[in-house]
Amino acid sequence: MKSWMLGFMACVVFSFSGVSLAKECKPSKWGTEDELGSANLVTPQRTMEAVGLIKQGKSVPLGIVIGSNTPAFPPRSLNLQVVQPGQQGGQKVTDFGYPANYNDDLLQTWVGIGSQIDGLGHFGEHGLYYNCLEEEEISVITGLTKLGVHNIPPLVGRAVIIDMAKHFKKDFLAAGEHFGQNDIKDAAKAQDVEIREGDIVLFHTGWTENMLESEPTVWASGQPGINVDGSRYLASLNVMAVGSDTWGLEAVPAAPGDGTFYAHVVLLKENGIYILETMNSGPILRDGVNEFMFVLGQARIRGTVQMIVNPVALY
Template sequence: MGPFGKAARAALMLAPLVAPLTALAQPAAAPQPGQWHPSRYGAGDQIGAMNLLNPQKVLEAARLVQRGQVYRLGVPVGRETPAFPPRSAAVTVMMPDQFEGATVPSENRMSYADDMFTGWLGVGSQIDSFAHLGIDNVFYNGNHARDFMRTTGVTRLGIEGIPPMVTRGVLVDMTRARNKPMLEEGEIITADDLRAAMRDQGVEVRQGDVVLIHTGWVELLERDPARFGKGEPGIDNGAAEFLAGLGIVAVGADTWGVEAVPFQNPNRIWEGHQTLLAKNGVHILEVMDTRALARDGAREFLFVLGQPLLRGAVQAIINPIAIR
């Protein structure tokens, strides 16, 4: 894990039905201002904006594939990957009962290796479930931590309940918008910034889309991982509200937290996560490697994600794919 500044660490530590959908969801009326549950998709809903995905949306996205060009959006994860403290991840490889060159008893002298993962699921490229972050111990759709949060795994809102995410993806290139190769730590992206970048780059966001924001920050993973983990450019809460209002199913960025860190107001932390996850049921995708998409000037693409079905998990390491 890369080092974090003491001030940043102190601030950060404060945070903390897989089935095809056959018809376009018709959400109920939105809650009254200031009231964010029950969800517009129903009091028992667990999948939030993913209700907006349907076969027609998949077919629309599939028609974007014209070149057969595939982009890996995940990054390799290992022992040195910087992560939100105190997270870390490690793979340990073993050859059980095969000491000093021994093989498994057999005429064909079979050898094999196994591996063990030890770590947190919120390292590297990841998806946040609605059980990851809430408001005063209340999570998406009014689910209180005392009712579903268990050390053995959540009983609602877990990673295994997220439907496959096959939809149209769009890229908003903020490096192009600001005419520089990389935004700086703490640099804020507002709703107006997103609107202007989308307009200038010809990016149209539609209901059910996944929006990825390119800031250039992911480049630091390889050349300066310590700096990568100390802060990041990103959206503010107003931008989170704007994106949720567009009817998207997920928002991601090439940063580890999507929001700008250090926080503009140190007394209001991860407010964008609260707006997206808890209030609107919009998933968050972190550490997306958007470099190749930005380099190729991609504006829209087929986005595909089938996350690990880890029962009761609140996050998962992922490797989404973009196809053009």
């Protein structure tokens, strides 16, 4: 087992104080048949308002470059092979009417690696997922029968970045450092960020920029992040998505009283709010921008739980 995997497992500490222990579920506010959750907040009006945030004509990728050496939540991995079909031994392809040569890709990968979106079928509790869907109803080996990421429409809207490293007066937060409602409110106020209904809210902790390349084992073994209190606060604001520049959003080890990754349950299962992980927010902040138009159109592979993504920030 890779050392970063062992380190991660050593850092995951489960604590169930304040976490639901009963099997319960409330139907979605968008109806008992809904599978889109907060994607229902994408509207022509919000899209046009987001267009108005484009002042410089810049487009910046929020996704990071990943490869076979990129650490990920165990046992996830990625393997890429570039092949030249029918061209072994220097042969050329003559079917095209000329001596052609070309490369193709073979990719064997988990799609929850690097920059990714978590769909509503990713995380549940007591066998239940978003909108009270039972695990045996949706979870088959050939792909989700409901809540698949392929169903998510393009996520387009206003996005904001809240710089939590700046808030705590640090270059980057350490693994296990967490923030909740009061910290989010204070940081947003100090940075003149207003969180509105339908927003994509991203947190910058500095973790990936400072640790992924220099200390990949440490990077994958823990992380700073939001706590359950913070996730409930954002859900109360009816946002579209919550993301961070970390690989898993919440603090690892978890905040005292929180179950590990329980904010996933709050956002995905309880509220239908999407999660965005390993968002490259640093370059945008250094450009003096914390509000922009967000555009995401993920690969539409039927039945996936997550997907590697590269959202675009336009400002």
